[in-house]
Structure formats: structure tokens, C-alpha cells
Amino acid sequence: MTETTAFPSARTAVITGAASERGIGRATADLLASQGWCVAILDIDADAAALAAEHIAATHGVQSIGVGADVSDQESVEAAIAAVESSLPPIVALANIAGISSPTEFMNETKEAWDRVFAVNMTGTFMVTQRVLAGMIERKLGRVVSISSISAQRGGGTYSKVAYSASKAAIIGFTRALAREMGEHGVTVNCIAPGPVDTDIMGGTLSEDRKAAMSKDILMGRVGRVDEIAALLAFLMGGQAGFITAATYDINGGLQIS
Ligand SMILES: NC(=O)c1ccc[n+]([C@@H]2O[C@H](COP(=O)([O-])OP(=O)(O)OC[C@H]3O[C@@H](n4cnc5c(N)ncnc54)[C@H](O)[C@@H]3O)[C@@H](O)[C@H]2O)c1
Structure with missing residues (x-):
């Protein structure tokens, strides 16, 4: 039987793609900080990441750092997580939120643009998750939550098209397969x-x-x-969500059945 490790009061959440002021990542960073998490923001926009972290630390009185990182670049990911590990409490949760859209119709899609969408949305999620998991496995505690999309389930229909849908569908398979390997380490893996x-x-x-x-x-x-x-993200990253893993949560106002 796997033992349950207690949720520490000094803990860090790493959130990728949390610099954009109106974005999902930024709202998640704010909410987690209001719940006492230290927050590390990894974003390709280094200046905005630093500003967001400053604002979060000042508003919520928690430690926060903003690191410029391209999640699709392994060296950049390595440097960013090393910086987080050396300056904040242990990483207990990771939210893979960095992503790019792709409104191009399939017959106009190029190999370069296709590769970029997968590099950021899927390979970036793989690289950040793998790097962060090392510590989580060692400490026998972790939460990984990634962002898929209704576009993966319904085949687009919102803004982005095939490349985006396919990359977000990959997130669902990634989540389920990884959850299978991580259960024994006390790490839950979910997506929304x-x-x-x-x-x-x-x-x-x-x-x-x-x-x-x-x-x-x-x-x-x-x-x-x-x-x-x-x-929803904060709940899945939190102490009460330890029995939820390999799940994909719909959050779409009912669009999935219409
Ligand atoms: N907005 C929606 O309707 C919607 C619906 C379903 C899923 N999503 C997903 O939610 C996530 C957040 O998107 P959002 O809607 O908040 O949009 P957003 O554009 O505000 O946020 C995306 C963030 O990712 C960052 N980013 C982009 N490329 C990066 C890279 N290579 N490395 C690091 N950071 C990078 C951007 O700088 C930005 O801060 C995305 O994965 C998106 O696909 C959004």
C-alpha cells in the first residue's frame, strides 16, 4: 500500500504560462498565493513573469519568483526549475498552463507551425513535468495538473483548429499514462x-x-x-485532492453535450 505523505505548510506551486495578465495561469497563481502557496511563474515573457511574481508577493505576502523560460526548450526548463528549487520551499504542485493557439485550417497548416504547437503544448508539458517529478518522487508527494481543452474532445469548434486539438488530445493520454506510473510515488496526475x-x-x-x-x-x-x-486547478493541486488521479475534468458550461 502507498503511504500518504502530509501536505507541508511551506510549499511551492510551479505554474507555467502564468505571466499573461488576463490569463488562466495568472488567475491560478493569484488564487494559490491567497491560499498560502509560494508561487513560481515560468513564462516565455520574462518581464511579465517578474512583474506578476512581484505583484503576487506584495499582495499575498508569500514568496514568489518569475522566471523567463520557454517550456519547449530543455535547457531553459532545467535552468528555471533549478532556480525555483534553490530559492523556494519544496515543489508540491505543478500546473502546466503554457500554451499557444493555432487557428490555421488544416490544408494551410505548415510542418513548422504544427511542430511549434506540439513543442509548446505537449513537449513542454512533458519536459517541465519530468524535471519537476524528480523531487516529487523523492518526497513521495506531488500534484501535476495540465490543461487540455474542449477542443480535444469536440474536435475544435471554438477558435483553434487541428494542430491545437491534436496537441490537447495528447495531454489527455499523457495524463492517464503518467498517472499509472506515478501512483506508487504519491503523485497525482490530472488534466482539465x-x-x-x-x-x-x-x-x-x-x-x-x-x-x-x-x-x-x-x-x-x-x-x-x-x-x-x-x-478547479487549485482544488486539484490541493491537499484534499489526493484520491483524484488520471482524471480529465470538463469545465465548459455544458458545451460537451450540446
Ligand atoms: N482561453 C481558452 O478558451 C482556453 C480553453 C481551453 C484551454 N486553454 C488553455 O489554457 C492555457 C492558458 O491559456 P490562456 O487562455 O490563459 O491564454 P494566455 O495566452 O493568456 O496564456 C498563455 C501563456 O503561456 C505563455 N507561453 C506561451 N508560449 C510559451 C512557452 N513556449 N513557454 C512558456 N510560456 C509560454 C504566454 O506567454 C502566456 O502567458 C493554454 O494551454 C490554453 O491552450 C484555454
Whole structure:
């Protein structure tokens, strides 16, 4: 039987893609910090990551660092996690949130653009997770939560197209297979599949017309908010979620059945 390791009060959450001010990652970083987590923000936008970390530390009175890192680059990931490990309490949770969209129709897709979408959305998730897991396995405690998308389940239909859907579908297989290997180490591995949320990844702020069009098939009649996605992520990263693993959580206002 696997023993359950107690959740420490001094603990760090690593959140990739949390620099964007209106994004899901930033909302998650804020919420976790308000719950007493130390927060490490890894983002390709180094300046915005530093600013976000400064703001979070000042607002919530926790330790926070922002590190410029491209999740698709192994050296960059190695340097960033080494920096986190040397300056913050042990990493208990990782949220793989960094991602890019891809609104290109399939027949216009290029190999370069396809590779970039997979490099960031899937390979980045692999590399950051593998690097962070070493410590989690040693400490017999960890939470890994990654972001898939309803686009993986319904085959697009929101903004991004085939490359994005395929990369986000890969996240679901990754999550289930990794959960199988990590259970014995006390590490849970889950993912969430959000429906449309008004963030910069949608090609800029959603106009009222675009929001209305996207809401048409959503049972709750509106697009999602970042704080709603953050709440689910924070729960899955938290101390009470130790018996949830290999799960994919729908969070889409009911769009999955329409
Ligand atoms: N907004 C939605 O409707 C929606 C729906 C389903 C899933 N998602 C997923 O949620 C995640 C967060 O997206 P968001 O909506 O908050 O958009 P966003 O554009 O605000 O956030 C994405 C963040 O990832 C960072 N990033 C991009 N490439 C990176 C790289 N190579 N290395 C490190 N950081 C990188 C960006 O700088 C940005 O801060 C993404 O994975 C996205 O696919 C979003």
C-alpha cells in the first residue's frame, strides 16, 4: 500500500504560462498565493513573469519568483526549475498552463507551425513535468495538473483548429499514462478541459459578438471566466485532492453535450 505523505505548510506551486495578465495561469497563481502557496511563474515573457511574481508577493505576502523560460526548450526548463528549487520551499504542485493557439485550417497548416504547437503544448508539458517529478518522487508527494481543452474532445469548434486539438488530445493520454506510473510515488496526475474563456489566446479580447457566437451552444449561456478555471486547478493541486488521479475534468458550461 502507498503511504500518504502530509501536505507541508511551506510549499511551492510551479505554474507555467502564468505571466499573461488576463490569463488562466495568472488567475491560478493569484488564487494559490491567497491560499498560502509560494508561487513560481515560468513564462516565455520574462518581464511579465517578474512583474506578476512581484505583484503576487506584495499582495499575498508569500514568496514568489518569475522566471523567463520557454517550456519547449530543455535547457531553459532545467535552468528555471533549478532556480525555483534553490530559492523556494519544496515543489508540491505543478500546473502546466503554457500554451499557444493555432487557428490555421488544416490544408494551410505548415510542418513548422504544427511542430511549434506540439513543442509548446505537449513537449513542454512533458519536459517541465519530468524535471519537476524528480523531487516529487523523492518526497513521495506531488500534484501535476495540465490543461487540455474542449477542443480535444469536440474536435475544435471554438477558435483553434487541428494542430491545437491534436496537441490537447495528447495531454489527455499523457495524463492517464503518467498517472499509472506515478501512483506508487504519491503523485497525482490530472488534466482539465476548459471550454472557451475570454483570454488573449483567443486572438485578442473577445468582442461581444464573438462572445455571443461562442455562447450559443453553451448550456450556461456564456463563456467561462479565468477565476472559475483557476478554482478547479487549485482544488486539484490541493491537499484534499489526493484520491483524484488520471482524471480529465470538463469545465465548459455544458458545451460537451450540446
Ligand atoms: N482561453 C481558452 O478558451 C482556453 C480553453 C481551453 C484551454 N486553454 C488553455 O489554457 C492555457 C492558458 O491559456 P490562456 O487562455 O490563459 O491564454 P494566455 O495566452 O493568456 O496564456 C498563455 C501563456 O503561456 C505563455 N507561453 C506561451 N508560449 C510559451 C512557452 N513556449 N513557454 C512558456 N510560456 C509560454 C504566454 O506567454 C502566456 O502567458 C493554454 O494551454 C490554453 O491552450 C484555454
